[in-house]
Amino acid sequence: MTFSPSREGTSVETATADLLADGVGDGLPVVPPTVERWERMLDGVADPDAVVGLVPPLFGELTARAVAGCCVLAGCRPGVVPLVLTAAVAALEPEFNLLGVQTTTGTAAVGMIVAGPVVGTLGLSDATGMLGPGPHANGVVGRSLALTLATVGGVRVGETSMATTSQPARYGFCVAAAGEVPTVTVLAISGTAEVVPRDDLAAPDDVLAPLAEALGRSAGEQTLVIPPEIARRVDVARELDARVVVAGGPGVKMLHLPGWMGGSRGVTRTLG
Incomplete structure (x- = not known):
């Protein structure tokens, strides 16, 4: 599934409602994905339209452009696309079983663990309150991955997503950790x-x-x-x-x- 940029000047309320009507979004307000914001998010990406994988359950084409749009929706600042794209590609590995995670009746959610210098660069926190509200970027970065996998994969509640109750981590879940080697790990979690x-x-x-x-x-x-x-x-x-x-x-x-x-x-x- 893909979506189009919003017109300049589109309000948060209008963008959120229009995208939800098209099956895009998580129910929370989104930043209107204007052309300017979308292109700024793609700054430095060499080939934004290269297809790097197919995301279940409907096997939509994963590209940096699609990731960038979801990063805008989530409220990320520019520079995050390589991290989120790498995490999304990692989730496509067979052992991760993304099809099962996205369609289960259980509470599985895709979490990410980010380590290395990128933690500071992107404003992530590995300290007090890192998984909750605060000035850190953990929430929006985790949300950007969740939006990417749901949007590109065609996840719709009650249609392709059958979680009996679901859980808050499906809005996004990002743990940051110190370290010298920059890595991202994706994992399927049932809660905390x-x-x-x-x-x-x-x-x-x-x-x-x-x-x-x-x-x-x-x-x-x-x-x-x-x-x-x-x-x-x-x-x-x-x-x-x-x-x-x-x-x-x-x-x-x-x-x-x-x-x-x-x-x-x-x-x-x-x-x-």
Whole structure:
């Protein structure tokens, strides 16, 4: 599915309503995708119309131009297209099972983990409140990927998207993490769950036991987001069989991202 630019001067309300009528959007207000905004988002992209994959369930053609339009809708600033395009292409790998994720009756959502210098360049946050409201770009970058996969893939609630309840992460989900190597990982998550250490962190088991219990309640590939304060005390990645991301602000509250039970494996790509 594709959509056309809005006329200059189109209001947010009109653009949102017109696009929703055409099956484009997530129900939240969008930035009107005028020609000027669209082209500015594509600045520096060598071949915006090259088809780099087909997005299920309706197998629309994935291009940088389509990604740029969705980045405008989401409210991103220019420079984000290479990241979102790389993430979208990664989600097309067979082991990710995007067709299943996009059409399941379950709560699967496509999340992304961004690491490396691009985190600072794009205004992403790996610190306090990174997955919630704030001045950081995590929300709009995660939304741009969700809009891309839904728009290009032809996702429509009750027609091709059959999630019984769905979940908020389907609006977008972007975790940022420090690191020297610029990468993006896509993963199918069923939600989020807070995990609290036992007692006063006197021993590694005070951290590891609650995490192991959380992992034991879920099937599929699992991801843990561990705040730096915990990571300095316990090497969680070495002790537990799960993907571990070190991110977050001060405190000891940890985050479990249960994997989708329908079957999906995360895919990581290096950013150019």
